[in-house]
Amino acid sequence: MPKSRRKSAPLQKKYNQQIEQQIAAIADPVNQNIETIARIHHQMESEIDHHQRTIEKITALLSRPAFLYFIIVVMVSWIMANLLLIYVGLHAFDPEPFTWLLETINIGSFLLTTVVLITQNRQGKVAEQRRHLDLQFSMLIEQKVTKILTMLEELRDDLPQVESRLDPEVEAMKHPVDPHQVLNSLDQMLKEDLLDDEENVL
Template sequence: MRRLEEAASQNRTFGDRVASFVARFCGSPTFVWVHAAAFGSWIARNVWPGVQHPDPFPFTFLTMWSSMEAIFLSSFILIAQNYAMRISERRDKLDVQINLLTEQEITKVLQMLQEIASAVGAGQKPDPEVRALAEATEHEALVEQIDQAAGVGREDLGAAGRR
């Protein structure tokens, strides 16, 4: 798994790397303190009596600057979140595939155990639960049961439900 994570990390685009760095830095206390100091000094400089005020109250330039910064920061954060979502979806798909393979293997093992038990004469009374577990799982039916239990219809899932 570590190799898969490292490979995914090395295959990131330059934009993903920059967005990740910006998002990490913007989520740090250093970012907050730097902004508090910058905004505080800007406001102090522009309200201090006897000093020229390049951006007097209501601080139009500061407002414009912080609005532009918010737009760019939110874009970088969304890019970083999209990358994280792609990696998460990749992990989820891998997890589903491994779970499906495991389910098939366990079903086959149960079938083999039943055959061995009957071949050596160790047959006990039929167990309906073991018989049900030894049958192949119908994944589509299982998904429908989960959706029904959750109260979600196929139309609620949009394109994902029509696959």
């Protein structure tokens, strides 16, 4: 029994090494994809200037729940302080209707809206670039799949032991998809659905 264990140990070790090599081979493309995505993200971030980065930091700070709580505490404290001064008979620095507070809120709202719009504008451009990249890769994959289907059909025709038959689905998939035609068809269907909904309402 010990001899069989001594004989199986090298085999088990070799088997484990093969498994590790297979896992490494599978993980290597994944790591390459992760590195590619990280490089693209780093390149996009490196193109941001100092002013844009500062504005986005301000946006990130203002979008936290703690900032909302801070604003509520300041507003309540401002109002309570003025009401308390009036109650004890002293002169309030911002009596009702709290004009200074309202003006401060209006100016802060304007600045906050501008900061958020600037941030959303850059993020929208980044999202648009990523959509274009996704569309380009999707079209490239579609072209590759079409080419593979064409080659498989040619291979099936060349092999005598494989029965040659007409597959309408494959024949349709062998033709590249026209994005403009797809968009036009989608728009037409949406318009027809909209007209049907309007007719149903009427």
